[in-house]
Amino acid sequence: MTIAEEKKDLRRRIRAQERELSPRYKEQSAAAIAAIVCALPDYQEADTVFCFVGTEREIDTRAILDDALAKGKRLCLPLCMAEPGIMELRVVASLDELVPGAYGILEPAADTVCLTPDEVDFAVLPCLSCSRGGHRLGQGGGYYDRFLSTYRGSAALLRRERLLREDVPVEPHDMPVPWVVTENGLYEDGVPARIK
Numbered sequence: 001m002t003i004a005e006e007k008k009d010l011r012r013r014i015r016a017q018e019r020e021l022s023p024r025y026k027e028q029s030a031a032a033i034a035a036i037v038c039a040l041p042d043y044q045e046a047d048t049v050f051c052f053v054g055t056e057r058e059i060d061t062r063a064i065l066d067d068a069l070a071k072g073k074r075l076c077l078p079l080c081m082a083e084p085g086i087m088e089l090r091v092v093a094s095l096d097e098l099v100p101g102a103y104g105i106l107e108p109a110a111d112t113v114c115l116t117p118d119e120v121d122f123a124v125l126p127c128l129s130c131s132r133g134g135h136r137l138g139q140g141g142g143y144y145d146r147f148l149s150t151y152r153g154s155a156a157l158l159r160r161e162r163l164l165r166e167d168v169p170v171e172p173h174d175m176p177v178p179w180v181v182t183e184n185g186l187y188e189d190g191v192p193a194r195i196k
Contacts, residue, residue, distance in 0.1 A: 089147075090107075
C-alpha cells in the first residue's frame, strides 16, 4: 500500500470514528481546546492570528475567533481559491462578514485584504487527525500543506484527544507542527507541556 493509500484509509477510519463521538463530548472538548489556545503566550502576544472556521467535523473555533477580535488582533481566515489546493489569508473585522464558500464553509468575501504567511504571528490549524508530535493528516486537498511550506511563525494543531493517531503516514512534503492542542492539554514536539 502506498503512503497516499494509507492516508486515504486512515481518513476513512477517522471519519467513521468522528461520527460516533457524542455531541456533548464534541462541545466540551472544543470549549477546552479553545481555552487552552487562548491561554498560550504566543497567541496572547500575537498581533495577527490566522485561524480556520470549524465545520461540524472539526473543532468549533468560534470562541478563538471571538477572542481574537475582542482583543483587537488582526484576524485572518482562509479563502479557498478556484485553483485546487490554493487558499489566501484574508483579514476579517467581524464574523458577520463571512459568507458560505465553495465547500459550504464560512469564509471571507473575495474583496477583503489579503495577507502573506510572513505577516502572521500565530496560526491555528485544523486536521482530520495528527500525532502528538505534530504530524498532521489533512482532508487531502493540500491547502494547509502549502501554507506550512512557507510559514515560519508559531502554530498549533487542534484535535480531539480521541482522534489522535501516532501512526499518521508521512510524506517528504508533510511539515510537522510543533504544538498540538487537545482537550487534555498541550503537546510540544510530542511531549505534554505546561503553558507558561
